[in-house]
Every structure is written in C-alpha cells, then in structure tokens.
Amino acid sequence: MNTENQVLGLIKLSAYIEEFLAKDQAEYNDGDIEFELLLKRSEIENPWFTIDNQKFALKEWTGLLTEENINNWIRKYSVSKLSKKVGLILAGNIPLVGFHDVISVVLSGHIPMIKLSSKDKQMIPFLLKKWNEFSDNTVQFELVEKLENFDAVIATGSNNTARYLEYYFKDHLNIIRKNRxxxxxxxxxxxxxxxxxxxxxxxxxxxxxxxxxxxxxxxxxxxxxxxxxxxxxxxxxxxxxxxxxxxxxxxxxxxxxxxxxxxxxxxxxxxxxxxxxxxxxxxxxxxxxxxxxxxxxxxxxxxxxxxxxxxxxGLDSIAFGEAQHPALDTYADNVDTMKFLEVV
The missing domain is CATH 3.40.309.10 (Aldehyde Dehydrogenase; Chain A, domain 2)
Incomplete structure (x- = not known):
C-alpha cells in the first residue's frame, strides 16, 4: 500500500512542478513564491546552480515521473518487506543529481538517511517534503550530518574521496561511485x-x-x-x-x-x-x-x-542531445541501484 501511495505522490509531485514551471511570475501564489525563492537561495549558495539549470533539471523530472514510466521501472524489482536504513552521501555537481538515489531507496521499501552535499542543500529536502505531503505521509526519510546505524550505503565522490569511502564502508553493503x-x-x-x-x-x-x-x-x-x-x-x-x-x-x-x-x-x-x-x-x-x-x-x-x-x-551509444536526458532505469556507473537495494 505504501508503494502505491508513494508512486501516486510522485505523480502529483511531477504535476505540481510542471504547473509551477508553466506559470509567469505574475501568476504566482504563495506556494509558487516559496518555490521561486528556494531556487534563488540555491543559486546564491552555489552560483553554478543557475535558475535556468535548476528549472531544466526540474523539467526533466516532470518528464520522468509519469505513472507509466514509474510503474514500468519498478515492476522489474521486488519491494523489501523489512525496511532497512540506507545511507546516501549525495553529490552536488549538478542540480538534483542525488534525487534518483533517494527515490530508488524509498520505492524499494527502505528508509534513506541522506547526507546532502553542501552544494545542493535546498531542493531535495523541499521536494521530499512535498512528496510526503502528496503521499499521505508514507515517505520516510532522515536528513543527517553524519551517517550512523545504517544497513547499507550509496556514496558518490571524487576518485580520491572514493578510496577513503571504500575503506570506511568496507564492512557494509555499498555502492561507491567515482569520477566519470x-x-x-x-x-x-x-x-x-x-x-x-x-x-x-x-x-x-x-x-x-x-x-x-x-x-x-x-x-x-x-x-x-x-x-x-x-x-x-x-x-x-x-x-x-x-x-x-x-x-x-x-x-x-x-x-x-x-x-x-x-x-x-x-x-x-x-x-x-x-x-x-x-x-x-x-x-x-x-x-x-x-x-x-x-x-x-x-x-x-x-x-x-x-x-x-x-x-x-556500433558503440552502444546514445543520440546527440540525449546525454542529459537519462531514463529512470539509467544508472550511474552502470550499477543497477534497485537490484542492489533488493539484497539490502
């Protein structure tokens, strides 16, 4: 039942974002003003996150989070009957880059313990709050400064950071991503x-x-x-x-x-x-x-x-212009995150 509510919540979240992106500022209500201010705060905190690029990332998610796309994606995997805590150390190189991991953990039946990137601290908590509201409060998550008492971890960092992470998390189930x-x-x-x-x-x-x-x-x-x-x-x-x-x-x-x-x-x-x-x-x-x-x-x-x-x-390639349009079943480093979460 939780998964059904969570999927419905994602679809509603997508519609909410799409409606916001379609409006002129003159049409904004109080919630829209809050959303726009959030984008501006993100840009101030991290000048690489321009309003244009943040809205581009949000628009990409509205295209992905349709009922058909989500169900076609998750039906290939089983949902855990016993929720575990999965630590997420998120990257912050581009807007919302860690959101796919968050969604994957929730829809696999687990609870994400999220250590946000210092470069991307605004948008993911905001979207998670909205998703939870749209899902009848069935989306469990924790925002943490330090990972403790977790069952598995998914971490993204530089090549140097990855060596440290591989050592630090060697006794836990893990996915450690490097520079690509x-x-x-x-x-x-x-x-x-x-x-x-x-x-x-x-x-x-x-x-x-x-x-x-x-x-x-x-x-x-x-x-x-x-x-x-x-x-x-x-x-x-x-x-x-x-x-x-x-x-x-x-x-x-x-x-x-x-x-x-x-x-x-x-x-x-x-x-x-x-x-x-x-x-x-x-x-x-x-x-x-x-x-x-x-x-x-x-x-x-x-x-x-x-x-x-x-x-x-014959290079197992994608078409020109498609690099920034990954599908839900396109995984970073070609490691199937949902398959990993099945065995946590």
Missing amino acids: TSVAVLKGDETPEELALLAEDIFRYFGLGCRNVTRVFIPKDFVIDRLFESFLAFKEIINHHKYANNYDYNRAVYLLNQDQFWDNNFVMLKEDDKLFSPLSVINFSRYSSMEEVKSFITENEENIQCIVAKDEL
Missing part, C-alpha cells in the same frame, strides 16, 4: 542540427556532470570550425563569472606553456588524448579507424559514463 565523464564520436557527416545537439551534451550544467561530453573523437579530415559554429548557441556562458574564471585561467596556462589550442572566446578545443578536460576546454583527437576509438573506449570503460554517437558506429 562522457565522450562523443563523430562520423564526419553529422548535420548542423546534430552538432547543435552535441553542444547541449557539452555545455548543459556548464559541463559539470558525469554525462557531459569532455572528449570528442573526429575523423582525420574533419574541419574544427564546424564544432565552433555548433557551439554559438552557448556563447553567453562566458558571462557566468565562475565559468569565465575557469576559461581565463586555462587559457593563460596554455599560452604560458605555448600549447596549441583553438579558441572562440568562450570555449577552447585542445588536441589531447586525455579523457577528462578542464572546465571550459574540450579535448579532441583525430582517428584513422574506428578500431582506434573502440580500443580507447575499452581501455577507459570504467571512467566513461556514456558515449554520444550515431547508431551505425
């Missing part, structure tokens, strides 16, 4: 529209998410200017002070080191074999054969979240 990033592989015949969608995969959330593309593979004869042309829709990104600081710093380093790079005054392209690139920089490499690309992807598989490319390249 995403790559794009161009065939060379992409349309301007497809390249514009690739720009969304690169620049959404300023490139801070694990699903953001930081490395692009291009054919030997690909003209670099085609990429810069596709990026123009995001030229205003340089007006964000934190992004601009990263751009200025990385540009200065490259100039001092006399590195070769291509620059369009808001993002740099650098020919580099590294998978991860600094913020405001996209690494690229030219390939002669698809075997080179496949070999690199295989060698770096545990560090790659997703691959953006055309289907015909």
Whole structure:
C-alpha cells in the first residue's frame, strides 16, 4: 500500500512542478513564491546552480515521473518487506543529481538517511517534503550530518574521496561511485542540427556532470570550425563569472606553456588524448579507424559514463542531445541501484 501511495505522490509531485514551471511570475501564489525563492537561495549558495539549470533539471523530472514510466521501472524489482536504513552521501555537481538515489531507496521499501552535499542543500529536502505531503505521509526519510546505524550505503565522490569511502564502508553493503565523464564520436557527416545537439551534451550544467561530453573523437579530415559554429548557441556562458574564471585561467596556462589550442572566446578545443578536460576546454583527437576509438573506449570503460554517437558506429551509444536526458532505469556507473537495494 505504501508503494502505491508513494508512486501516486510522485505523480502529483511531477504535476505540481510542471504547473509551477508553466506559470509567469505574475501568476504566482504563495506556494509558487516559496518555490521561486528556494531556487534563488540555491543559486546564491552555489552560483553554478543557475535558475535556468535548476528549472531544466526540474523539467526533466516532470518528464520522468509519469505513472507509466514509474510503474514500468519498478515492476522489474521486488519491494523489501523489512525496511532497512540506507545511507546516501549525495553529490552536488549538478542540480538534483542525488534525487534518483533517494527515490530508488524509498520505492524499494527502505528508509534513506541522506547526507546532502553542501552544494545542493535546498531542493531535495523541499521536494521530499512535498512528496510526503502528496503521499499521505508514507515517505520516510532522515536528513543527517553524519551517517550512523545504517544497513547499507550509496556514496558518490571524487576518485580520491572514493578510496577513503571504500575503506570506511568496507564492512557494509555499498555502492561507491567515482569520477566519470562522457565522450562523443563523430562520423564526419553529422548535420548542423546534430552538432547543435552535441553542444547541449557539452555545455548543459556548464559541463559539470558525469554525462557531459569532455572528449570528442573526429575523423582525420574533419574541419574544427564546424564544432565552433555548433557551439554559438552557448556563447553567453562566458558571462557566468565562475565559468569565465575557469576559461581565463586555462587559457593563460596554455599560452604560458605555448600549447596549441583553438579558441572562440568562450570555449577552447585542445588536441589531447586525455579523457577528462578542464572546465571550459574540450579535448579532441583525430582517428584513422574506428578500431582506434573502440580500443580507447575499452581501455577507459570504467571512467566513461556514456558515449554520444550515431547508431551505425556500433558503440552502444546514445543520440546527440540525449546525454542529459537519462531514463529512470539509467544508472550511474552502470550499477543497477534497485537490484542492489533488493539484497539490502
């Protein structure tokens, strides 16, 4: 019965968010004003969380939290008859990045003990409160500063933090996530529209998410200017002070080191074999054969979240523009969170 109420509550939560996003500020009621102020507080506390990006993340959730989507997702799993406490150490690199873990724990029949990221402290508690109201108070959760007396843990951190977490939680059932990033592989015949969608995969959330593309593979004869042309829709990104600081710093380093790079005054392209690139920089490499690309992807598989490319390249890829649109059954690090929660 709890699960039915919780699912119904999620559907109502989705409708509530959708209604809010559709309104002009002149139409706001008191609850809408509270919601808008929450978004503004989040941006003040973490300038990377712009109102635009927060609303983009919220809109994504309204598309996911439909009755059909939720039921198609959870029917593949069993709900625990004995509730356990599952510690969640949430990331804060992009808005609401930890919400999927929270929902997964609740719908699996357990109680999340949530340690929020200092970078994302406003939105998840607000949505949880609303979800609980819409679910006849059947959503149990705890917000904690320190994890204690838990049965399992799901934690997300940097590679350095992950080593510490793996040691600290070695005696508990756990999922420990590390840094990941995403790559794009161009065939060379992409349309301007497809390249514009690739720009969304690169620049959404300023490139801070694990699903953001930081490395692009291009054919030997690909003209670099085609990429810069596709990026123009995001030229205003340089007006964000934190992004601009990263751009200025990385540009200065490259100039001092006399590195070769291509620059369009808001993002740099650098020919580099590294998978991860600094913020405001996209690494690229030219390939002669698809075997080179496949070999690199295989060698770096545990560090790659997703691959953006055309289907015909045979890379288990997603379409251009889809990187920031994961489904409910798309799991971080490709570890099935719901399957893990079945055995807690």
